[in-house]
Amino acid sequence: MSHETELKLSLTPAFVDALLHHPLLQQAEDQGSKTLFNTYFDTPDLALQRNRVALRIRRAGEQYLQTLKTQGHSLGGLHQRGEWEYPLAGPVLDLSLLPEGAWPVSLEQCLEKLTPAFTTDFVRHQWRLHWRDSDIELVLDQGKVLAGERTQVISEVEMELKQGQVADLFSLAEQLAQDLPLYVCDISKGERGYCLFLQQEPRDQAVPQLESDASHEQVYEQLFGYYLNGWQRHWEIYASTGLSRHLELVRSHIRSLIDVILSFAAVIPTPDKTVAQQLSLLEARLSGMLAFRTIQGLTGLEHSPLLKQERLNSREAWQQLVDEPWVGALLLQLSAWLVLKQWRLHADAEQQAQQAASFIGS
Template sequence: MATETELKMLVPEEDIERLKSELSDMAGTAGEHKMLQNQYYDTPSLTLSGAKVALRIRRDGEAFIQTFKTQGRSINGLHQRQEWEWALATPQLDLQKLTEVEWPEALDKTQLQDQLLAIFSTDFTRTLWDIQWQGSELEVVIDQGCVVFEDPDTEQRYQEPICEVEIELKRGAEAAINSFAQQLQQQIPSLVPSDISKAQRGYRLFDCARNG
């Protein structure tokens, strides 16, 4: 288990290339590109969402990673939450792994395991830089793609664009994240802090598609 600390900002599409250029200059190298495909799971009644936890499987190249996250707290774009990750051999949920997590007391894992199904996906291209900043190590990424919900009843596809930058603290002082974000905002004033995670956006899309 690890505590993830990151700051998220929305990026207008017209400023993406400028932001990539700024980050490459700051890192001293071009960003690394990868395609990430993420499938989120819940029950038909969204029990996990109600308990403020998220369960997903991510495909990163040929690797599959199962992740369980708590909602944690989010203030002015700065997110802190607990996160567990496990490598998988196939893109199938391994519910035995969940014995390691801090599972909400109100939820019965035994009853839930037969109800879990794919709810929505977040698929995006990630451009990544490792940046040294004020004695701390930051991982800075730009994610471009979309949140997708495909209604199994109507076969209609709903989607919402993803265009955001995330600054994650890998080592050092939390203050470095805010300082780095302020520097980016000075260079590109259109960046806006966001307290909404990709999972929350997916659930919001699911709700809008189902309930209008």
């Protein structure tokens, strides 16, 4: 088994050419492109999905690869998980290749029922580069998720840490995000495939359960991560569905994130003033896009011509906002702040003591 650590980002297809010609990639080792066809398997009652396990066969040319991925851990767009990969002679699963203990015990009786559930087919362009003290593989994936007649566009950038420091993944992403609208991506291709297959939206993240002996820092991390990930997820869902309630949830999570930063300011150093200003600006622009929702809620006249037009105007304003690199860069900066615990670099001795102290006992 290997453990992969990667940062997932989404990129609007209109900016792909700008990425391909970006100076950083011009200096990287271009390893070419290949078309990948991926079939994901599950039982009729989706036992693998319930256990947060993904099983697929990938075809690249005449080569086949069987991959099992565990749930792992995702925070701030950084995905860390275990995976088992084995070459196959053809497009048929061979579960005998998987080592004992790879499957959750609850799945062992379901393996004979596995059938194809959905596919993800895309062209992958791959680069290798040395950034700071790390060896990083960067890929651009362009294609589609397919489940029956339903499809969804894939336009993603993934950065996998081959050797080095997680901080360098964020540093590289932030450098690219100065010029390109790159967005931290929390919803995997597999999760998107299940959503298409089931014709439903991605599941909500679990509400954090705070331990009674949690420290100030632990509570801060959980709340900060909850609202940041919620912002990321609902931003992605709105991008694919256009449902305004998800844009309202983005605004709500941003407001709550600001509240967390301000509430803990005496104990946890705050990000720089530029971050606070950008969060407030972003919240204000989203509020402008959502003004029609207030009238809609009061009148119940969802199909009013005026409100229909305002909904279209809102979507256009959001698309303009998406194309502005500072928004994605802000998300990346906050994700790095959380994942790397960057507040520790700015805390004095008194704050360090307070961070370690019990939240409830103070």
